[in-house]
Amino acid sequence: MPELPEVETVRSGLQPAVAGSTITGVRVLDVRSLRRHHGTSDTFADELVGARFEGAVRRGKFLWLPLAGTDRALVAHLGMSGQVLLRAPDATDDRLLRIRIDVDSPEHGPLSLAFVDQRIFGSMAVDDLLPTPDGAAGGLGSPAPVVPSQVAHIARDPLDPAFDDRRFLAALARKNTGIKRALLDQTLVSGIGNIYADEALWAARIHYDTPTADLSRPRAKILLAELRHVLERALEDGGTSFDAQYVNVNGASGYFSQRLNAYGRQGKPCARCGGPIARTSFMNRGSHYCPRCQRLPRSRTA
Numbered sequence: 001m002p003e004l005p006e007v008e009t010v011r012s013g014l015q016p017a018v019a020g021s022t023i024t025g026v027r028v029l030d031v032r033s034l035r036r037h038h039g040t041s042d043t044f045a046d047e048l049v050g051a052r053f054e055g056a057v058r059r060g061k062f063l064w065l066p067l068a069g070t071d072r073a074l075v076a077h078l079g080m081s082g083q084v085l086l087r088a089p090d091a092t093d094d095r096l097l098r099i100r101i102d103v104d105s106p107e108h109g110p111l112s113l114a115f116v117d118q119r120i121f122g123s124m125a126v127d128d129l130l131p132t133p134d135g136a137a138g139g140l141g142s143p144a145p146v147v148p149s150q151v152a153h154i155a156r157d158p159l160d161p162a163f164d165d166r167r168f169l170a171a172l173a174r175k176n177t178g179i180k181r182a183l184l185d186q187t188l189v190s191g192i193g194n195i196y197a198d199e200a201l202w203a204a205r206i207h208y209d210t211p212t213a214d215l216s217r218p219r220a221k222i223l224l225a226e227l228r229h230v231l232e233r234a235l236e237d238g239g240t241s242f243d244a245q246y247v248n249v250n251g252a253s254g255y256f257s258q259r260l261n262a263y264g265r266q267g268k269p270c271a272r273c274g275g276p277i278a279r280t281s282f283m284n285r286g287s288h289y290c291p292r293c294q295r296l297p298r299s300r301t302a
Contacts, residue, residue: 002078004157004191005234007061010084011141014056017086017105018065018113023048025102033098033117036077036150037125047126048074048101059139059160060190062151064127066142071129074101075148076115082122087112099124125150136162157191158228159235169220172212179215179223180208180287192227195263196234198288200227202262207296208287214297233259262288 002010026045028034037044052068063084064073076084085094089102089110099115115124129146132138138147140160156163168189175182182188183197192200201208203226206219215223237259261271266279266288275292 002082002239003061003193003196004159004231005196005237006239007058007063007078007191008140008159008235009239010078011056011058011063013086014063014065014084014113015141017108017111018053018103019055019105020052020107021103021105021111022052023050023101024104024110025049025100027100028098029093029100030098030120032120033115033123034125036075036123036127039126044124044126047072053103055141057139057141057144059147059151060154060157060186061193062139062148062154064139064148064151066129066144066146067126071146072126073129073148075125075127075150077123079117079119079121079123081118083114083116085114085116087114134162154186155188155190157231158189158224159191159231165221165224168224169217172215172220173217175212177212178209179206179212180282182212183227184283189227191231194285194287195260196227196230198263199230199261202289202294203230205293207294208282208289210297262290264288 026048028041028044031041034041034044051070054066054068057064057066061077063076066073076082089112091112093100094114094116096116096118097114098117098120101113103111103113105111115122127148127150130149130152132145132147135145137143137145171188172182175188180197180201183192183200198208200223204219204223206215206223262277265277268277269275270277270290270293273290273292275290277288278291279286279288
């Protein structure tokens, strides 16, 4: 699933194309991609055509494009394999195209936003914008203190200027679970999935199953710093691509996979100690870690 760096790469790619653009046409080729839209494909199209996008905003793994002069926005969630691609208006439809939105950009002229999704776990929806409880910007890309109702329960991510370190550390200390489960909880901290959880835990030398109660505040601070560092480095590389299911708006792959230290490296030597990286089953997926560098606390082992 695309995580924060991948979704932010898509957002920053969309921003110059959609800002101030007028929606001239909408085609829904697969209604399953409207599962989170409260209405029909007709109401989806009717509400968008003629409207104007203000720009592109992101919180965690969610994207939204506010509609100018309204309290509504087009919300996109990429799911496991969703892509938002910029296409020329006369381009042939992508094979897995689910939704196509034609726009007229003041800077780039006619363009098409192609929502392509192989596994159809992603979605688009027109949703209400609600005030943020803390009065800060709803997400990266806009100063407006609003967030879509479908995103309101999602916590801020570590790269959000309004992210509250003290609040996060206090909430983490109250958790009664393993540290990786906590990191994957999007109501605690958003944008982090399997890849970047494994990478940050490796960098902080913390075993993925360490109880949050056993994590001291200094170590929790180190982990938060490593989370930010990993996310920022991945952003520099345009995200992580292992296959064609994640690409940016121009169809290009990310290159952070070349700098991974744990994820997907099972059996290969740890870059820190030389021991083999292990992979174990975890929440219907895998956890990658170094058994030498990331030891489980004795209380947990017992």
